[in-house]
Amino acid sequence: MSNIGNYDERYKTFSWEQAANELDYKPGGVINIGWYCSDRICDLGKGEKTALIWEGLGGAEKTYTYHDIRRASNTIGAFLRGLGIRPEDRVCLFMDKVPELYLGVLGILKIGAIAQPLFSAFGDESLFVRLDNAQTRAVITQRKHAPKVRKILDKLPNLEFLIIVDHDGKPLREREVAFSLEKSEPVEKIEIHPTLAESPSLLHYTSGTTGLPKGVKHVHYSLLAQYMSARWALDLRDDDIYWCTADPGWVTGTSYGVIGPWCLGVTQCVLDSGFSADAWYKFIEKHRISNWYSAPTAIRSLMKAGEEVIKKYDLSSLRALSSVGEPLNSEAVIWSERVYGKPFLDTYFQTETGSIMITNYQGMKVKPGSMGKPFPGTTAVVLDQKTFEPIPESGKIGLIALKPGWPSMMRTYWNNEETYGKKFKNGWYMTGDRASIDKEGYFWFVGRDDDIINTGGHLVSPFEVESALIEHPAVAESAVVSKPDPINMEVVKAFVTLKAGFTPSADLDLEIMNFIRKKLSPLAMPQEIEFTDALPKTRSGKIMRRILKAKEWGEEIGDTSTLEND
Amino acid sequence: MADELKDIVLKYVIAEYLEDGADPITYDTPLISGGIVDSFSMVSLKRFLENKYKISIPDDQATPEAFDSVDKIAVLVRKFTQA
Numbered sequence: 001m002s003n004i005g006n007y008d009e010r011y012k013t014f015s016w017e018q019a020a021n022e023l024d025y026k027p028g029g030v031i032n033i034g035w036y037c038s039d040r041i042c043d044l045g046k047g048e049k050t051a052l053i054w055e056g057l058g059g060a061e062k063t064y065t066y067h068d069i070r071r072a073s074n075t076i077g078a079f080l081r082g083l084g085i086r087p088e089d090r091v092c093l094f095m096d097k098v099p100e101l102y103l104g105v106l107g108i109l110k111i112g113a114i115a116q117p118l119f120s121a122f123g124d125e126s127l128f129v130r131l132d133n134a135q136t137r138a139v140i141t142q143r144k145h146a147p148k149v150r151k152i153l154d155k156l157p158n159l160e161f162l163i164i165v166d167h168d169g170k171p172l173r174e175r176e177v178a179f180s181l182e183k184s185e186p187v188e189k190i191e192i193h194p195t196l197a198e199s200p201s202l203l204h205y206t207s208g209t210t211g212l213p214k215g216v217k218h219v220h221y222s223l224l225a226q227y228m229s230a231r232w233a234l235d236l237r238d239d240d241i242y243w244c245t246a247d248p249g250w251v252t253g254t255s256y257g258v259i260g261p262w263c264l265g266v267t268q269c270v271l272d273s274g275f276s277a278d279a280w281y282k283f284i285e286k287h288r289i290s291n292w293y294s295a296p297t298a299i300r301s302l303m304k305a306g307e308e309v310i311k312k313y314d315l316s317s318l319r320a321l322s323s324v325g326e327p328l329n330s331e332a333v334i335w336s337e338r339v340y341g342k343p344f345l346d347t348y349f350q351t352e353t354g355s356i357m358i359t360n361y362q363g364m365k366v367k368p369g370s371m372g373k374p375f376p377g378t379t380a381v382v383l384d385q386k387t388f389e390p391i392p393e394s395g396k397i398g399l400i401a402l403k404p405g406w407p408s409m410m411r412t413y414w415n416n417e418e419t420y421g422k423k424f425k426n427g428w429y430m431t432g433d434r435a436s437i438d439k440e441g442y443f444w445f446v447g448r449d450d451d452i453i454n455t456g457g458h459l460v461s462p463f464e465v466e467s468a469l470i471e472h473p474a475v476a477e478s479a480v481v482s483k484p485d486p487i488n489m490e491v492v493k494a495f496v497t498l499k500a501g502f503t504p505s506a507d508l509d510l511e512i513m514n515f516i517r518k519k520l521s522p523l524a525m526p527q528e529i530e531f532t533d534a535l536p537k538t539r540s541g542k543i544m545r546r547i548l549k550a551k552e553w554g555e556e557i558g559d560t561s562t563l564e565n566d
Numbered sequence: 567m568a569d570e571l572k573d574i575v576l577k578y579v580i581a582e583y584l585e586d587g588a589d590p591i592t593y594d595t596p597l598i599s600g601g602i603v604d605s606f607s608m609v610s611l612k613r614f615l616e617n618k619y620k621i622s623i624p625d626d627q628a629t630p631e632a633f634d635s636v637d638k639i640a641v642l643v644r645k646f647t648q649a
Binding site: 057096121143144145146147148272273274275276278279301304305455456487488506507509510513514517522523525527 | 582585586587588589596597598599600601602603604605606607609610613614616617629630631634
């Protein structure tokens with residue numbers, strides 16, 4: 001029997017009050033995610049239970065009980081408070097998936113500051129725009145990533161502290177501080193900041209079609225949705241050994257890599273190394289992983305690695321498998337059921353929604369390729385693209401929209417209320433995704449409603465890549481679109497015109513790729529660059545990305561009446 | 567034993583994928599499974615090898631396993647340069 005039981009019954013009868021009651025939260029009272037994920041679990045008598053099994057390179061392993069993560073997050077919180085970090089200050093976590101990242105989230109939340117996790121592969125430009133926009137006061141990082149912050153430090157007057165968690169004793173520079181969790185005196189008790197439901201908790205950055213990345217502000221009240229969805233969508237149970245492969249630099253990694261499992265007192269494992277099928281299967285076998293939350297890109301990579309490698313490992317511990325980041329193709333669902341004995345269930349949410357909104361559930365009929373059904377307590381529809389009214393007929397494609405009001409809904413875009421306002425039409429939150437709903441109420445994903453590129457489950461803004469491209473000395477103009485990819489669903493492709501004096505070559509192609517990789521991130525690096533003499537533009541001079549994209553996807557080009565020189 | 571191909575690849579990986587002050591790497595340091603080169607960046611490493619050695623590595627052979635160390639990359643490159 002799954003945690004959710006009968007979906008239809010749950011959907012009809014559920015209200016968020018149930019989640020509040022289960023968490024002993026009283027409206028108007030204090031709610032602090034950091035406390036809920038550590039101290040409360042200890043208060044419930046599970047302090048000696050394993051909270052985190054971490055494995056790094058070369059088989060390095062660390063294990064933490066709930067008492068350990070309570071003390072460690074206290075220690076980090078007390079250290080930050082000692083530096084003068086105040087409630088609502090932004091503290092960035094810029095690290096690989098090391099224990100300090102996970103424990104740091106809780107420590108920051110405990111003192112009422114805002115955790116701002118950023119993907120450690122970000123280049124200095126990506127890092128700068130996000131730290132600048134958030135006016136971040138402190139960055140917690142590792143020695144290996146510190147140089148990227150140092151490069152932009154002079155442009156960030158609000159950034160007072162660069163905290164290095166694995167300092168090697170070399171002289172520190174101005175604004176740099178060393179902090180060692182292992183060498184610090186553990187702090188048994190800390191005054192938890194009395195955050196309320198609407199107190200800010202996390203700031204996750206996401207890409208937009210135009211303009212700079214947007215800082216999605218979440219609040220402590222989101223806990224209710226993350227708690228409930230970890231139970232009912234991921235089917236997390238007390239005796240599970242859980243593995244969320246997402247990096248906390250992205251929303252899945254915090255909502256379900258920190259908050260979800262730990263507010264439920266579940267044991268979770270983290271593997272801090274790159275991908276290989278052997279390494280992943282070995283990890284599952286070694287730790288007897290029972291509940292696995294991963295991503296289509298990883299699943300397709302495992303499919304590519306083949307079935308022989310699976311036979312080398314005992315994966316019989318696997319019980320519940322879920323996927324997130326981009327639509328999970330039906331082949332992957334069918335394949336996973338055949339080779340693991342359990343299908344991967346697709347789940348759908350966004351940085352802005354903070355928790356799973358539409359999903360498949362354990363125990364509910366799986367339709368491979370479908371997104372599943374709305375989570376209890378949420379109202380999801382598809383809207384007509386012109387009237388923004390719900391489409392009553394099944395099978396008709398429209399815009400996925402959600403009725404605002406679930407606990408983990410973003411509260412705003414940081415310093416960008418105007419863009420936030422544009423996310424709503426007719427009282428609905430517009431996801432920017434398109435889908436249809438079948439007769440049984442299952443959602444079927446169709447695609448994005450904008451130019452955003454979803455590569456390996458991560459959103460990349462074509463605007464951001466185009467802006468970076470024209471900073472390369474050889475590039476005159478650029479247009480960036482998605483192109484299909486068998487593993488990552490989409491990858492970045494750039495069309496580039498060159499300045500006079502430059503000629504296309506394989507070396508220039510590679511140079512531009514590396515330029516973007518270092519400036520923005522590996523995700524944003526064009527996997528293909530096409531040098532062209534001219535880009536398609538409207539008569540007013542706007543580059544028509546959709547024409548280039550249609551060609552890449554083999555689709556109809558559509559209306560070209562505004563095309564220059566048509 | 568000195569190996570020019572491996573030295574060139576190692577130098578390139580250090581210059582392109584390692585931050586200043588990072589721990590030193592050798593021919594057998596795990597690159598992909600070690601998190602030094604991610605799956606997206608592998609595309610640029612593949613492009614470098616193809617440009618440098620005038621070869622074409624099919625996608626089905628450009629696997630994380632085949633790119634997991636300078637030693638393994640050298641085996642892959644030699645397979646195509648000697649073909």
